[in-house]
Amino acid sequence: MSVKLINATNLKKSFDQFIAVDNIDLSVSRGEVVGFLGPNGAGKSTTMKMLTGFLEPDNGEIFINNINLKSDPLKAKEYIGYLPEGAPSYSDMIVADFLSFIGKMRGLNGNYLSNRLEEMANQINLKEMWDRPIETLSKGFKRRVGIAQALIHDPDILILDEPTDGLDPNQKHEMRNLIKKISTNKAIVISTHILEEVEAVCSRAVIISNGKLLANDTPKNLENKFLNKNTLSIKVSNKINDVISKEIKSLLKYDDVRIQKTDISAHTILVSDNQKNPNLNTVLKQINKLKLDIIEANFQKVSLEEIFRTITTENNLK
Amino acid sequence: MNNYLNKTYIILDRELKGYFRTPLASIFLLVFLALSSGMTFFLGRFFERDQADLTAFFSWHPWLFLVLMPAIGMRLWAEERRSGTIELLITLPVTNTQLVVGKFLASWIFTLIALILTMPIWITVNYLGDPDNNVILISYFGSWLMAGAFLALTSCLSALTKNQVIAFIISSISGFLLIMAGFNLVLSAVRSWSPNWITETISSMSFLSHFSRLQMGVFDLSTLIFFISMMILCLWINVQLVQVKKAD
Numbered sequence: 001m002s003v004k005l006i007n008a009t010n011l012k013k014s015f016d017q018f019i020a021v022d023n024i025d026l027s028v029s030r031g032e033v034v035g036f037l038g039p040n041g042a043g044k045s046t047t048m049k050m051l052t053g054f055l056e057p058d059n060g061e062i063f064i065n066n067i068n069l070k071s072d073p074l075k076a077k078e079y080i081g082y083l084p085e086g087a088p089s090y091s092d093m094i095v096a097d098f099l100s101f102i103g104k105m106r107g108l109n110g111n112y113l114s115n116r117l118e119e120m121a122n123q124i125n126l127k128e129m130w131d132r133p134i135e136t137l138s139k140g141f142k143r144r145v146g147i148a149q150a151l152i153h154d155p156d157i158l159i160l161d162e163p164t165d166g167l168d169p170n171q172k173h174e175m176r177n178l179i180k181k182i183s184t185n186k187a188i189v190i191s192t193h194i195l196e197e198v199e200a201v202c203s204r205a206v207i208i209s210n211g212k213l214l215a216n217d218t219p220k221n222l223e224n225k226f227l228n229k230n231t232l233s234i235k236v237s238n239k240i241n242d243v244i245s246k247e248i249k250s251l252l253k254y255d256d257v258r259i260q261k262t263d264i265s266a267h268t269i270l271v272s273d274n275q276k277n278p279n280l281n282t283v284l285k286q287i288n289k290l291k292l293d294i295i296e297a298n299f300q301k302v303s304l305e306e307i308f309r310t311i312t313t314e315n316n317l318k
Numbered sequence: 319m320n321n322y323l324n325k326t327y328i329i330l331d332r333e334l335k336g337y338f339r340t341p342l343a344s345i346f347l348l349v350f351l352a353l354s355s356g357m358t359f360f361l362g363r364f365f366e367r368d369q370a371d372l373t374a375f376f377s378w379h380p381w382l383f384l385v386l387m388p389a390i391g392m393r394l395w396a397e398e399r400r401s402g403t404i405e406l407l408i409t410l411p412v413t414n415t416q417l418v419v420g421k422f423l424a425s426w427i428f429t430l431i432a433l434i435l436t437m438p439i440w441i442t443v444n445y446l447g448d449p450d451n452n453v454i455l456i457s458y459f460g461s462w463l464m465a466g467a468f469l470a471l472t473s474c475l476s477a478l479t480k481n482q483v484i485a486f487i488i489s490s491i492s493g494f495l496l497i498m499a500g501f502n503l504v505l506s507a508v509r510s511w512s513p514n515w516i517t518e519t520i521s522s523m524s525f526l527s528h529f530s531r532l533q534m535g536v537f538d539l540s541t542l543i544f545f546i547s548m549m550i551l552c553l554w555i556n557v558q559l560v561q562v563k564k565a566d
Contacts, residue, residue, distance in 0.1 A: 052409045055565055077411040084409075088402035090332075092339045104328045105410045107321075149406070 003030050003065075005079070005157050005187035006051060010060035013046055020046040021057075022211040028187040030156070033179065035202030035219075036191035039312055043211040044191040045085050048161050051189070052082045065156060078107070081155035085162055087146030091135035095126055098134060099148055106153035120148040124178070140171040147175070151182070158182070160190045164197060176201045195308055209312040222307050231272040232283055235296040240267045244290065251286040254278050266295065325412050329420025330427070337390075337428050346390060350432045353382055355439060371449050375439055376457045376533045380497050380526055383468045388489035390428060391472030392482045394421050395560065400480040404564055418556045422473050422549075429465040433458060453535030460532025463545040464525055468493055470552035477559035493525075500524030523548075 006028040013021040021043040028034050036044045049055040051062060053073050062069040064076035090098055099120060103113045121127045124144045129137055134145060143163065150158060163179070164172045179188065179201050192198065198205045199219050207215040207222075215222055240248070240259055249257045254273040262268045269287070271278045277299070284297060337343040357378040358364045364374045398404040407417055443449050471492055476485035498504045500521050509517050528541045 049405070049565070054405055054409050074411045074413070077409060080409065082406075082409045084402060084405040086402055088406060090336070090403060091401070092336065093332075097335075101328065101332050102406070102410070105325060105412060107411070 004028070004063075005030055005065050006189070007063040007066075008051060008060065011047065011050055011057045011062070012059035013043075013050060013055060013057050019211050021050070023060075024208065024211075024213045026051075026206065026213070026216075028157075028189055030187050031184060032204060033183045033188045033190065033202045035198035035205045036189055036208070037193065037195065037198060037205055037308060038191075038208040040193065042209045042312075044208060045161055046211075047208070048082075048159050048189065048191060052080055052159055053077050054084075078153075079155055080157045080159060081150035081153065082158075083146045083150045083160040083163055086165075087143045089134050089142065089145055089149070092133060094131050094133050095137075095145055096130050098145065099152055102149040103152045108153060116152055116154070120152060124148045124151070125174075139166045140168065143167060143171075143175070147178070156186055158186050158188045160188070162191055162193075164192065164194065172197075207308060207311055214311050215307075230277045231270050231300040232278040232280060233296075233298055233300050234269045234271070234283065234287060234294060235262060235266055236269065236287070236292040237266050237295050238292050239265065240269075240292075244292075247290060248287070251289065252278075252283060270300075322416065326416045326420040326423070329412075329417055330424045333394075333421050333424030334427055337424070343428070346386065346428075347432055347435060350382070350386055351435060353386075354378065354436055357382070358439065369447075372439065372443055372454050372457060373533065375436070376461060377530075379461045380464065380529055383465055384490060384493045384497060387429070387465055387468035388472045388486045388493065390425050391469045392476050392485040392489065394425060394473045395477040395556075396479050396482045396485045399477075399563070399566075400482075404560075408560075408564060414557045414560050418473070418553055418560060422470060422553055422556075425469045425473065426462075426466050429469065430462055433462055433465075450535065456535050456537050457533045460529055460541070463532075463542070464529050467496075467525065467545045467548040467552070470549040470556070471496070474552040474556040474559060477556055477563055496523060497525045500527045 004027045006026065008024070008026045011021055011024045011026070012019070024043075024047060026034075026047070036047070038044045046055065050057045051064075051069075053069050053076065056070070062076075065079045067076040067079075069076040090101075093101070096117065099117055100113065103116060108116060121130055124147055126141070126144055126148060129141050129145075134142060137145065143166070147160070147163060150160065160179075164175045167175060176197065179190065182188075183201070190197070190202070203218065205215065205217065205219050205222055206213065238244075245259050248259065248269060252271055254271050255275070256270075256272045258270045260268045260270065271283055280297065280299075284294065287294065337346075354375065358372075358375040361378065367374060395404075398407065408414070440454055443454075444451070468489075472485070472489040475489045475492060476482070478488070479485050495504060501524070505517055505521055508520055523544075528544050531538050531541055
């Protein structure tokens with residue numbers, strides 16, 4: 001059985017009348033990367049602040065590596081590396097001094113500290129900025145400094161609040177690669193509202209909205225569970241009139257068959273079914289019978305984004 | 319225990335170096351030296367008094383500190399909250415008490431440096447005459463103690479706000495009330511409605527009367543206890559405020 005490095009149950013937190021987090025359970029094992037998804041203000045950051053010991057939950061318990069965060073916060077915090085939202089840092093310090101300060105506060109010293117600092121400079125690509133004041137760095141480098149301070153003590157648990165926010169596409173790509181690389185022996189929680197990020201790096205997606213946990217599964221399972229309605233799209237280079245249209249619909253025995261005009265000379269036939277995915281072979285054979293010239297055939301995959309929208313808006317409507 | 323002190327020292331070290339990373343330290347030291355000597359020679363009439371002591375120098379300290387200590391201490395917590403670094407600090411394996419004490423000690427040591435830099439005036443008075451150096455030493459110590467009380471108060475109040483200017487203003491006003499606590503200006507406002515013991519308690523909290531005793535060379539245990547307990551009380555409230563206000 002895998003070791004649960006984070007185990008939180010019944011977390012609840014409200015600010016005055018506003019319930020920010022409402023009975024959330026969350027456990028993360030070693031080797032897992034959990035993507036925390038939700039619209040802005042859903043309670044992602046509040047949950048992360050509770051997991052790192054910055055905020056105390058009104059209700060519920062958090063165990064970090066089997067240590068109760070409430071009763072032994074200092075011990076529990078040793079296992080966590082945390083990148084707060086916006087990657088705050090002491091902007092007047094130079095990168096080296098800042099990381100060394102955090103390292104010392106994390107109990108590192110002597111050779112081990114120097115080794116870790118060097119590793120961070122190499123692993124996070126901070127070498128060229130090492131002696132520069134943080135306030136003079138670009139947003140991307142500031143974010144890297146934030147990641148480096150979270151990683152300096154090589155923690156078992158990494159909690160990253162929007163680690164790629166504000167980065168350019170190349171930097172995002174690098175950051176994701178880095179997360180993937182270090183994820184093998186750590187439990188990682190990242191919050192984001194970028195869905196492709198979850199698809200790219202996360203082994204599990206947790207969707208929350210209005211403080212409630214709405215889904216907690218692998219991205220793949222979420223696709224299967226929530227929108228099992230993949231649409232087969234077939235593009236043909238023929239004009240399709242009403243007669244042919246009727247013929248197509250009668251040949252294809254699926255719930256939903258639609259024909260759309262793509263451009264002057266091409267049409268697209270969209271086939272979907274509530275019970276099961278349409279069978280590509282069967283559909284192509286039927287269309288061939290009508291002597292239509294098929295240019296292209298593919299499944300329109302349901303994206304995590306659609307799932308996200310469906311789940312969070314359904315919840316709002318309720 | 320060793321580990322506990324070590325973390326407090328790391329906080330202190332970062333904070334103290336922080337003063338010198340920006341022009342703040344040099345500007346502060348220059349202003350402090352210029353004002354303290356200016357007041358001694360022009361307002362305190364150091365030469366005209368024709369006495370070999372530093373009364374003219376020390377008697378202005380409460381008023382100087384009223385403005386300068388809030389200037390040093392206003393950023394201690396307000397800046398951490400404004401920039402969000404408070405989240406980094408609190409999620410480190412360290413207690414709020416260690417953080418508060420480390421930061422406070424850094425600012426207190428910084429004022430010690432400022433006081434040490436005024437030593438030429440001590441040397442001058444020794445060159446010109448034959449002062450009682452014990453009195454001067456006790457006055458220096460008293461001045462540093464009073465600065466500590468002002469700083470602890472400022473540190474505590476700076477945890478209330480994200481805005482350094484607000485922290486500065488409320489610290490200066492509170493400091494002014496504490497300086498004047500023994501005077502009728504403050505006492506008359508309280509005397510009319512409160513029992514006698516409250517008036518007396520407030521009167522006994524006057525920074526000015528405690529400091530003037532030290533300045534005369536009277537090393538009074540009650541004064542020492544007063545300033546130290548004032549610091550401990552303010553820092554204790556500071557720890558509570560950090561806990562309550564951290565996420566606002």
